Every structure is written in C-alpha cells, then in structure tokens.
Amino acid sequence: MKWFHVVKNMNELRKQYKKLLLKHHPDNEGKVSDMQEINAEYDLLFDRLKAETKSYGETRTYNENEENKAFKEVLNVIIGYRMEIEIIGKWIWCFQCFSFYFEQKNSIYRSCHKSNNGSVENSKW
Numbered sequence: 001m002k003w004f005h006v007v008k009n010m011n012e013l014r015k016q017y018k019k020l021l022l023k024h025h026p027d028n029e030g031k032v033s034d035m036q037e038i039n040a041e042y043d044l045l046f047d048r049l050k051a052e053t054k055s056y057g058e059t060r061t062y063n064e065n066e067e068n069k070a071f072k073e074v075l076n077v078i079i080g081y082r083m084e085i086e087i088i089g090k091w092i093w094c095f096q097c098f099s100f101y102f103e104q105k106n107s108i109y110r111s112c113h114k115s116n117n118g119s120v121e122n123s124k125w
Contacts, residue, residue, distance in 0.1 A: 003038045007045055014087055017042050018075060027080025039072070 003020055007013045020038050024030035046068050074092060078085065084095040 001041055001045070003041050004045055007049070010046075010049055011087075013042065013045050013049060014071065017072075018085060018087060021075055021079045022085075025076070025079045042072070 001007075004013065004016050007016065017038070021035075022028060024034045024038060026032050026035060050064055075085070078092075078094060081094075086093045086095070
C-alpha cells in the first residue's frame with residue numbers, strides 16, 4: 001500500500017484516513033489525484049477488514065457500507081475548515097472550528113435575508 005501502513009482494524013484505518021485527509025485534501029491545498037488514490041486504498045482496506053471481521057463470526061446489526069460511506073462524506077465536508085478532528089468510537093468531535101461556525105452563520109444569514117429579486121440584501125451582519 002502506498003498511503004496506508006500496518007492497518008489491523010477499522011479504528012486504525014479511520015485514524016490514518018483522517019490524517020491523510022488533513023494533509024492531502026484539495027481544500028487543504030492537496031492534489032485531487034492523491035485523494036483519489038487514498039480513497040481507493042481506503043475502500044480496498046475497508047472491504048478486506050470487513051471480510052476478516054465476518055470470517056471471525058461477528059455479526060452486525062447495521063449496514064457497514066452505509067456507515068463507511070457516511071463516515072467518508074462527513075470527513076470530506078468538514079476537513080476543509082482546518083479544525084481539530086478527533087474520532088472516538090462513532091462520534092466525531094471537532095475543536096477550533098471557528099471558520100466552520102462563521103461559514104454556517106453566514107449561510108443562514110444569506111438564506112434569511114434575501115430580497116424579492118433573489119439577491120442578498122445589503123445590510124450589515
């Protein structure tokens with residue numbers, strides 16, 4: 001593997017994926033081609049780990065593919081805000097996320113203060 005090293009379980013895979021996103025995501029001045037390679041390796045390792053887990057007789061009560069897809073989508077959305085991200089179990093904790101807060105605040109402001117012609121009113125926030 002080019003991007004992931006010594007991955008023994010899903011938690012290790014996700015931790016390494018998060019670190020790679022922080023460094024190589026296009027929103028953080030990374031290359032799209034690198035992210036495509038990283039995502040392809042992640043998907044391959046995810047499938048391998050999922051198969052190993054099933055071979056040990058463990059059962060799941062949720063859709064692993066949907067959970068994996070949601071995990072990747074969430075990280076790809078929030079990674080560009082340059083916040084500290086910590087993954088604990090199924091929780092994603094975000095710290096130092098002021099740019100995310102202000103982007104969301106401005107987005108809400110723009111959607112609430114549209115004039116009749118569809119443009120944002122020229123008033124101070």
